[in-house]
Amino acid sequence: MNTRKMSLFLMVLLGAVAACSQATKPNAQPDWVLGGSARYPVSSYLLGRGQADNLGIAKDRARADLAKIFAVNVSEQTKDVSSYAQTATGPAKNSLDVSRNISTQTDELLHGVEIVATWQDPVTQQFYALAALSRLKTDAALRQQIADLDASTQAYMSGAQASTDLFVKIAAASRALNAQRARAALQQELQVVDITGRGMPPIWPLGRLQADRAALLAQLKISAQADGQNSPALQKLLAGALANAGFTVTDSADYNMTANLNYADLEPRDGWYWVTGTLQVTLNANNGGQAHGVHRWDIKVSATDPQLAHQRLMDQVAQDLNSDIQATVLGFAAGDGKGQ
Numbered sequence: 001m002n003t004r005k006m007s008l009f010l011m012v013l014l015g016a017v018a019a020c021s022q023a024t025k026p027n028a029q030p031d032w033v034l035g036g037s038a039r040y041p042v043s044s045y046l047l048g049r050g051q052a053d054n055l056g057i058a059k060d061r062a063r064a065d066l067a068k069i070f071a072v073n074v075s076e077q078t079k080d081v082s083s084y085a086q087t088a089t090g091p092a093k094n095s096l097d098v099s100r101n102i103s104t105q106t107d108e109l110l111h112g113v114e115i116v117a118t119w120q121d122p123v124t125q126q127f128y129a130l131a132a133l134s135r136l137k138t139d140a141a142l143r144q145q146i147a148d149l150d151a152s153t154q155a156y157m158s159g160a161q162a163s164t165d166l167f168v169k170i171a172a173a174s175r176a177l178n179a180q181r182a183r184a185a186l187q188q189e190l191q192v193v194d195i196t197g198r199g200m201p202p203i204w205p206l207g208r209l210q211a212d213r214a215a216l217l218a219q220l221k222i223s224a225q226a227d228g229q230n231s232p233a234l235q236k237l238l239a240g241a242l243a244n245a246g247f248t249v250t251d252s253a254d255y256n257m258t259a260n261l262n263y264a265d266l267e268p269r270d271g272w273y274w275v276t277g278t279l280q281v282t283l284n285a286n287n288g289g290q291a292h293g294v295h296r297w298d299i300k301v302s303a304t305d306p307q308l309a310h311q312r313l314m315d316q317v318a319q320d321l322n323s324d325i326q327a328t329v330l331g332f333a334a335g336d337g338k339g340q
Contacts, residue, residue, distance in 0.1 A: 027122040032130045040116060040132050043195060048113070048131040055127040059115045062131035067110055069192055109189055112138055135193050142190040146200050149183040152176075153204060166220055167292070171333040173213040180209055217246040220329075221253035223286070228260040229277075230314065235259070237318050238281070238325075245326035255292070257283045257329075259321075263299070263313060265306070273309040276300045279317055281325070283332050293332035297324070 031038055032049070040047060048066025052058040110133075117130040153176045160172035184206060190199035222242055226235035238259045243249045263277025277299050283292040297320045303309040 027120070029121070030117060030119050030128075030130075032117060033119060033128050037117075037130065040130070044135055046133040046135065046138075046193065050129045050131070052127055053125070055118060055120075055129070058118070058127040058129040059131070062115060062129040063110065063113055066113055066131045066133060070109065070189060109133075109138065109142075112141075133193075135195060138193045139190065142186050142193060143200060146183055146186050146190065149179045149186070150203060153179045153183075157204075160216075166216065167333045170213065170216045170220065170330065171335070173209070173216050174330050174334065176204075177206070177209045177213055180204055180206055214246055217326075218248055221248045221250050221255065222283075222329075223251050223253040223256045224249055225256060225258045226260070227258065228262050230261055233314060234261050234317065237314070237321055241318070241321035241325045244322060245329070247329070254286055255283060256286050257281055261317060265309075271304055272302045273304070273306045274300065274302045275309045275313045277313065279320060281321075281328065283329065293328075295324075295328045295331070 032040070032047070036042060037045075037047065046066055046069060048062045048064070048068075050058040050061025050063070050065055052061055113131050113133045115129055116132045119128045120126070121128070156172045156176035156179065160169045160176070163169055163172070180202065183202065187199050187202065191197050224235055224239035224242055226232070226238060228234070238257065239249050242257065258281065260280045260282075261277060263275055266274040266276060268274070279297040279299055280294060282294045285292070299313060299316050299320070301309055301312040301316055303312055
């Protein structure tokens with residue numbers, strides 16, 4: 001071999017050895033610790049990073065760091081829902097429903113997060129972890145779930161339009177609204193995963209569905225009655241709760257709701273007076289037809305004065321009726337004899 005060829009061979013060999021040595025250099029800091037990852041580009045993955053003295057904690061922090069990307073959507077979606085057309089229950093409960101859906105969907109989504117890399121700094125002994133979520137897989141899964149909810153919503157709305165039974169219409173409208181609330185949560189996640197940020201815009205705005213159901217609720221005329229203890233006050237509380245929930249309360253109604261309250265004083269203990277009881281509502285058709293359902297609440301209150309304890313009992317009755325009566329009637333409409 002001549003000198004020129006020998007020199008060329010040695011240069012190639014030394015270059016290969018140097019490259020191999022550099023590639024296999026132990027404990028070399030990965031690119032993702034301080035910047036982007038060549039192996040997991042942001043165009044294909046959502047990333048989270050964690051650092052700690054313990055490897056397990058570093059992994060948990062990496063997952064939490066990735067979760068922060070989605071967490072902000074809960075408050076943002078709540079603001080969006082608050083701007084929708086108000087129903088009889090107002091925007092607060094609707095905001096709560098969608099926020100709860102978003103939180104639930106996010107928890108499910110984060111099951112797909114993987115710890116794809118770890119590293120320990122040989123000098124500081126700190127552990128680093130990289131969490132990744134595939135945009136492609138997650139995008140496809142979210143789009144399929146949204147498509148399924150849209151198909152269900154269309155079926156519910158078609159059923160509501162085809163039926164002449166007001167209860168059936170209300171039940172279908174409620175199912176359609178609930179499906180689109182779940183969809184709104186998925187859309188928020190998809191907008192994060194979708195590199196364009198567009199996702200799948202809704203076909204039916206939540207405000208429209210809420211308004212449609214509110215109109216149906218107003219058509220449902222219910223008379224309010226009460227028996228048992230404190231029946232005059234109880235009847236007034238029931239009528240007010242039904243009206244606040246968006247129903248038309250009138251004596252000449254197709255349906256009658258009867259509330260029953262039974263309670264008893266317990267033995268005073270350590271200067272406290274306790275009252276325990278049961279509140280029950282029953283919905284029936286006034287024409288002697290179908291009984292639509294029964295819902296029951298257990299109540300227990302206390303106070304340092306017996307009269308105050310009884311007042312707190314009625315306050316609790318009012319709170320339960322006002323917070324639950326719409327969901328209870330909707331549950332009856334859906335065929336759940338115990339309400340929602």
